Every structure is written in C-alpha cells, then in structure tokens.
Amino acid sequence: MPAVTKIGVLHASNFTARMQDNFISGLQSTGHWPDGSFHIDSKHHEGKYGRDADGNNIRDLETSAADFANRGVKLIVAAGLVAVDASFHATDVPTVGLIGRLPRSSSDAGYDAINHDPTNIKRITNMDTASHNGERRDRLLSDFAVGANEIALMVNGNSKMGDAEADEWVASGGIAVKYPDLAGSTANDHLRFQAFFRAVPAGIKALIVSSDPFFFRFRSRLITAANAVRPGTAAVPKFIFCFPFAEWQFADNRDPLPEWDPGCHRAFAGTGLDLLPAYRQLGICALDTLAVLFP
Numbered sequence: 001m002p003a004v005t006k007i008g009v010l011h012a013s014n015f016t017a018r019m020q021d022n023f024i025s026g027l028q029s030t031g032h033w034p035d036g037s038f039h040i041d042s043k044h045h046e047g048k049y050g051r052d053a054d055g056n057n058i059r060d061l062e063t064s065a066a067d068f069a070n071r072g073v074k075l076i077v078a079a080g081l082v083a084v085d086a087s088f089h090a091t092d093v094p095t096v097g098l099i100g101r102l103p104r105s106s107s108d109a110g111y112d113a114i115n116h117d118p119t120n121i122k123r124i125t126n127m128d129t130a131s132h133n134g135e136r137r138d139r140l141l142s143d144f145a146v147g148a149n150e151i152a153l154m155v156n157g158n159s160k161m162g163d164a165e166a167d168e169w170v171a172s173g174g175i176a177v178k179y180p181d182l183a184g185s186t187a188n189d190h191l192r193f194q195a196f197f198r199a200v201p202a203g204i205k206a207l208i209v210s211s212d213p214f215f216f217r218f219r220s221r222l223i224t225a226a227n228a229v230r231p232g233t234a235a236v237p238k239f240i241f242c243f244p245f246a247e248w249q250f251a252d253n254r255d256p257l258p259e260w261d262p263g264c265h266r267a268f269a270g271t272g273l274d275l276l277p278a279y280r281q282l283g284i285c286a287l288d289t290l291a292v293l294f295p
Contacts, residue, residue, distance in 0.1 A: 129270070
C-alpha cells in the first residue's frame with residue numbers, strides 16, 4: 001500500500017465542503033484510513049456535460065478522468081452518472097460512483113459502464129431520486145395553496161436521464177418542463193435560466209426540480225433568475241420550488257445560501273433520502289474497494 005493513497009473525485013457539479021466532510025466520514029468509518037493516509041484531488045466541471053452550443057458532445061469529464069489515471073490516482077470517486085461514464089470510457093482506474101438513477105436500457109448513457117463485463121466501475125450507490133417525484137409533489141400540495149395541475153417537473157433536456165424522467169412523469173399524468181427548451185439553445189448555460197423561466201406557462205405556480213448536477217452547481221443563479229421573472233409581488237407571486245436535497249440551502253463553503261426563501265422553497269428528495277448521507281455511503285464504498293485493492 002502506498003504511504004499516501006491518491007483518490008480522485010470526478011464531479012459533474014461541485015464537491016462542496018459538506019459533501020467532502022461526509023465522504024471522509026464514511027472512508028474513515030473503520031479507522032483504517034486516518035488523516036494523512038490519503039490525498040483527495042477534486043475536479044468538477046461547472047455543469048459542463050451534455051452538448052455545447054453547437055450540439056457537440058462535451059468531453060471535459062473524460063479528459064479529467066484520464067488526467068487522474070496519468071497522475072497515479074488509485075481510486076476514482078465519480079459523482080453523477082456522466083462522471084461514472086467518463087471514468088469507464090477514459091480509464092481503467094477502479095471507480096466507485098454515486099448516481100441519481102440507474103440507466104435502464106443499453107442506449108442510455110452509463111449503461112455499459114455499469115453492466116459491461118469487465119468494468120472498472122466497482123461499486124454504485126443509486127439514490128433513485130426520480131421514483132420519489134410523486135412524494136415531492138405531495139409535499140408541495142400539503143405545504144402550499146397549489147393544485148396538481150399547477151405543478152410541473154423541471155428537468156435538464158441536455159441529459160438523456162432527464163428526458164426519460166420527464167417522459168415517465170408525463171406518462172403518469174404530470175406536467176414537465178425541460179431546460180433550456182428554447183429555440184436554438186442546447187447547451188448548459190446559466191445565462192439561459194431567465195429566458196427559460198419566462199417560457200414556463202403562467203398556470204404553473206410550482207416546480208419540482210430534478211436532481212441534475214447542472215441545476216445544483218448554479219442553484220443561486222437558478223433561484224435569482226426565477227425571482228427576476230416572478231418577483232413576489234401581489235400581482236406576480238414567486239415560483240414555489242421543491243428542490244432535491246437539503247444541500248440546496250447551503251453555499252459550497254457551508255454558509256447558508258443567501259437566496260434561500262423558506263416561504264416558497266422546500267428541500268426534499270423523499271422520505272429517508274438525502275445527499276449528505278449518500279456521500280457518507282460513497283465513502284464506505286470507497287473504503288470497501290480500497291480494502292480489496294490493498295488487503
């Protein structure tokens with residue numbers, strides 16, 4: 001076993017201080033990896049995945065995964081299905097991953113990474129967030145004066161998983177809106193949030209926000225853009241939101257998010273489901289995988 005084990009965190013969004021705290025808590029849960037025995041190098045990509053403005057696939061995550069491999073990282077911790085997929089295609093470094101949804105068919109991104117034999121993807125923690133959208137809708141119905149036909153699911157159309165989540169929601173009788181869903185716009189760009197919110201039908205008062213890494217990375221800008229479109233006047237009430245995970249209430253440095261408004265915001269992924277415990281479980285997966293690599 002090396003004196004200091006290098007661990008690379010490949011993040012489709014951003015690896016916040018609270019996420020890292022919980023990951024390390026899981027990694028050190030048996031006392032086998034004390035401080036100083038490992039080094040964490042984190043690369044996040046500001047939501048830069050999917051397609052660029054010209055419709056071309058963005059490969060930044062694969063480039064970072066390959067860089068980890070070239071620098072002798074012993075384990076990659078991939079957060080987000082696109083990060084898991086990037087590690088699979090760009091490296092043979094053992095990888096553990098945290099995802100919001102399992103790919104269900106061979107045409108889905110990440111399917112080969114998880115199901116191929118052999119694969120360097122050793123352990124996956126699946127939060128299965130989409131299965132809780134009905135429960136999240138019920139939270140909005142109970143907490144606010146809105147009807148079911150005034151609630152929509154907000155997904156990222158740059159993600160195949162987002163498209164699938166929207167299709168399933170609509171098939172169950174719900175309403176879905178896809179970011180950016182604007183003429184000539186395909187790339188993830190926070191500058192498009194305001195135009196997107198202007199395009200949301202006036203009859204939609206509340207949004208269930210999917211657990212998309214781009215949305216989380218730019219959560220402050222998302223809320224600011226929504227407030228600019230619907231500023232909270234008597235004539236134009238604010239959007240009501242159910243955001244995934246309590247972590248939406250905090251900035252990257254652990255401080256409370258200034259834009260958070262408990263009067264119209266809820267942070268709820270589903271009963272017994274939240275992000276920070278999932279990162280602790282991811283740390284335990286890393287611990288178990290390192291035990292195999294360095295018995």
